[in-house]
Amino acid sequence: MINFKGWVNCRYTIIMFSLFRLLLIVFIALWLTGCDSPADRPVIVEFWAMGQEGEQVKALLPEFERRHPGLRVRTQQIPWSAAHEKLLTAYAGDAMPDVFQLGNTWIPEFVALRAIEPLDERLKGWPVAALNDYFPGILATNRLEGQTWALPWYVDTRLFFYRRDLLAAVGFTEPPATWDDWLQAMARLKTLDGAERYAILLPINEWQLPVILALQHGATLLRDRDQYGDFQHPRFREAFIFYLSLFEQGLAPPVGHAQVANLYQEFANGYFATYVSGPWNIGEFRRRLPTALQGQWMTAPLPEFDSHSASHPPAGQEPRVGASLAGGASLTLSRTSPRQEAAWKLLEYLAEPEQQAQFYQLTGDLPARQSAWNDPALASNRYAQAFRQQLQHVQPTPPIPEWERIASRIAYYAELAVRQEINVDEALAALDRDVDRILEKRRWLLKREASR
């Protein structure tokens, strides 16, 4: 049997001693920092940004700190894949940064969480022209419940990337301007010789194209103040059938992202001739496509859906651009930040057209402010011009926190329908049923609010 008591006594002394030492260190540290007068110490603004933006934005900050000598910015870079989770955990743990980047489809969620600060009071100091400088469809995604919650930082939307040489080979030297012409071009592309080839790549586990087509058809997706799904509506149905027909006619291969091992290689060897994607692929296509192909690809805005009138626009008239998604990322202030004034200065600084233009040069991200597009570097990027046109025709998805979840259900049922495991009616009915269940909490909240 060990001498338990003696052991405890000995331990006790050691513990007391180390506790005392710890206290001493704390006191000394407090005393030392106390000597520093608070006025000398810069205010540190905590800033979280995702992916390469988080890395590149650091280059813009020395100028900000030069202009505001009392402010320092501490940037933390978060990978996109972990960003949503990390922000929510930070919110739950009361460890939010002062300023942070937010994908604009996440804004409704953070508004519902009451995690971000409304900006309208502060925006009153802005000239009207500055707000009008934003792409209107994009700014709309940052407005909710009559308030502006975030400022767009960079924008994205989806449009055609296509092989010019292949399209020319089937008789289209210019990109088709209507869906009818695109269908014709695609049908011809499919018949070109060579190995297995398709006219267009639409990864079947994506929700974006079905939703874009639905928006172009004027479908609202949800109904009654976004409380119920509205996917059996004739307009959505029509768009959905059009989407499925691209697979039924063999124009698009029924494959998901995982089966296209290397997108760029496949685009280069003509496995598919068109692809609907976003601005990040401008840089990727430039970097990854072989040099021989560099002059042979281009971007084009999505055409408008118009089954009623003649498919060709009258001569001399600009081809009409159809709707696409209002994507991108915004910058927001944390509601609980004790340094909101300093944080707002950073937000204003990053919103300046000059900084936006410079940010484009650093990252290739398209600026949210239209005046920044006149910067020579961007004005001379011929791939970006289609985006500029397209960005005038963007529509937001329903501004509710449940949207991403609903979108994933759309992708799921679209995939089942493409694989012909269920038919259109079954898919849309199931979609409505699932979405109604997802929105149950929202209905309860709205009802409760109304009764109060």
Place this chain on the structure above:
Amino acid sequence: MTGFERHVTFSAWAFLAPALLLIGVFFFLPVLAALLLSFTDFDIYALGDLDRLRFIGLDNYRQLLQSSLFWTALGNTFYFVIVGGPLSVAVSLGAALLVNARLIRFPGLFRTAFFLPVVTTLVAVAVVWRYLYHPRYGLLNYGLSLLGVEPIDWLGDPDWAMPAMILMAVWKNFGFNMIIFIAGLQNIPTQLYEAARIDGADAWAQFRHITLPLLGPTFLFVALMTMIGYFQVFAEPYVMTQGGPANRTLSIVLLMYEEGFRWWNMGYASAAAFVLFVLILAGTMLQLKLRRRESL
């Protein structure tokens, strides 16, 4: 209780206290919290304002049992456990017998080689296997084409995705069980084999009447651990297919992860976790019972 006994009891508790405290704080407390959570509709709204939390009793469980997604995930998980589990154990045993055979040279080399997949990061493995499985450039389909088999879209075809997943999981994991089997095999006294050989038993009879019965406890351990591990399958589908194509590789843990961390439906996800817990518990009890009856 005498003073001495009391003293001893106190010491015992004092020694156990740190471990108990840690287990209590970091295991039992969270499990209890999760159980409570599973009776609420804790979600993104409730995270923002606890006033928007509802106690909904067994609703999460009811919804779970009514959800086709849950049954799909359950079916996939059982598929994975029932096909993958025995296959994995069989391959491990086969590999252990081979590596342990006296005719084999460099057994250390083979042991290491077979164990390597176990310690390799799954993400790296998945990237390589995705290329092996590629319908048009994959090595596997190339090999099959030499035999005149039509190319298979391993990860894209709803019917082939799960077999592909099982194949990879078995390859990745069999090394661990193999090592345990080798240890079990080496514990069997060689005299028994010698005696059997004198009695004229052939290799199969020796395996059937000496190796298998004496491996019993090892077998039980391996079967249980494999079953529990396979029930919790997550990383393979998460990295390889994200549950696709058409949810054919969606497992219960992946469903739980999606509900909990992607959609932040913590209440619902907790309910799924407890259902899985009950399933694993039942599976374990069943195996123990079967084994006990066998040994009687």
